[in-house]
Amino acid sequence: MSVLVVADHRRGELRDVSYELVTAGRELADALDGELAVAVIAGDTDRFAESLNRPGVDRIYTVENGEEFDNTVYTAAVTELVGRSGATAVLAPNSVNGLDYAPAVAERLDIPLVTDAIDFAVDDGLTVTREMYGSKVETTVAVDGDQFCLTLRGGEFAPAEGVGEAEVESVTVDHPDSGARVKGFEEVGGGDVDIADADVLVSVGRGIEEEENLEVVEELAETLGATLSASRPIVDSGWLPKNRQVGQSGKVVTPDVYIAVGISGAVQHVAGMKGSDTIVAINTDPNAPIFDVADYGIVGDLFDVVPELVAQFE
Amino acid sequence: MKVLVTVKEVAEADDDFSIDGTDIAESDLEYDLNEWDDYAVEAAVQLAEADIADEVVAVTIGPERAEETIRMALAKGVDRAVRVWDDAFEGAFPDVASKIDVFEAVVASEEPDLVLGGVQAADTGFGATGVALAERIGFNHAAVVNDLEVDADAGLANVHRELEGGVEELTEVDLPAVLTVQTGLNEPRYASLRGIRQAQRKEIAPMDLDDLGLDTTDVESTLTLTAMYEPESESDAELIEGDAGEAADRLAEVLREKGVGV
Incomplete structure (x- = not known):
């Protein structure tokens, strides 16, 4: 019963939600009485792993694979790491990139998915709190399954702080050729006024x-x-x-x-x-x-x- | 090429609403085409107008009531539609896998080269169906697309993905693909009177699970909605009372204290 969280980074920087995922992941791991592993896929994996080595993290997997996000690689890598870690819970960010691989991972593993979670509880099973109808209401959703994938909304959990004692393990993942290739980035919203x-x-x-x-x-x-x-x-x-x-x-x-x-x-x-x-x-x-x-x-x-x-x- | 657009009729809650069990009371809901899907429909129709798409087919999972909404998509230029419904969906909270069981079967019979759908549905806000569908049917995918150019000869879609913080990712996607469409991609048209007339003659094929070779066990959901409630207000705002004049007077005082407009 362990938890795998997937770090979110872009253009050389970890995004804040990564540290929040560590906090949420630790809470979930405690509730499941299991270990917490963090996946760092692509980018400057060693530096990111060091930053994410916070108290409560048991293991960090690094997967080197280019600088930027690639949904083919992420889907393959997360699926592989779930197998390797024996994770029963996958916790991904509810970010633009998170939503570009988490549904594919859940589908590939044939496990239930709940997106945009703002809270969760483990009792008889997993219950997830999320909003509906454009934030007008909150709901609780009971998940039927021993294994599941959640995407977590940013800003709902405190970022993990401090230095931990995680083991870092570098993993090589086989993946097919990418069907969606990042060619570059564009900053929008220049112009007359900032x-x-x-x-x-x-x-x-x-x-x-x-x-x-x-x-x-x-x-x-x-x-x-x-x-x-x-x-x-x-x-x-x-x-x-x-x-x-x-x-x-x-x-x-x-x-x-x-x-x-x-x-x-x-x-x-x-x-x-x-x-x-x-x-x-x-x-x-x-x-x-x-x-x-x-x-x-x-x-x-x-x-x-x-x-x-x-x-x-x- | 053939384009399949997934659309959903979504419910929007009135400003004043009450909750009945685990959903908003039916009388406090209004139904409309999902905003994100409206952009997907527009993108598909534009591909047809540019002679890149030969046919645009819309697919929805929805009860008979949803035909009015689907008819609007037809009036905007979609060629025909498939509407899937089954008693098994009545009152259920379908998970992602059950929805894509349906879409997978429709893809198998329609054989599209490109599937477009909104990033998310306004009511449930899951944002997962398109990407999960791509995985199931072996298509490539890109989520949250706010710029789209299809190069049919090269078998490519050149897209922008709208990342957080005013940054767009420029991405090349091999076809066949599923793309989830963000608002702002284009300017969705209003249906013309002529379009509305023509839509009356376009086909909306009703299908149930049996027609798709599925049964109720295929769409059993792993998720159950167990509670719905209004979130506790975290507001500690000073609510300024009075008519517009009085309220403006007090607000002006506050703003001046903050050094605004002085």
């Missing part, structure tokens, strides 16, 4: 409804001397350029004041702005998750509130 530099952001979301309504928030930003940013749907619709997007796939911002206008606060958005000093939210839905991270909230229609707010500063 929203990460702004002291005050007025950020607009789906609540604005129509492109022509953007002038309502543009006027507020101008009046306050703030920079205009947006949540994903506004950028997807092409109403504002990609360099204005706050969130997991956009920019992470930490302004002095963040004013969220008509933004519900999906987890991907909150990941990009929760570090702001002061957060103000204006939204019609009192249950909108944005109010969970807000310091000040107005439950109301932005089309009523924002013009009144502009008038206050004129």
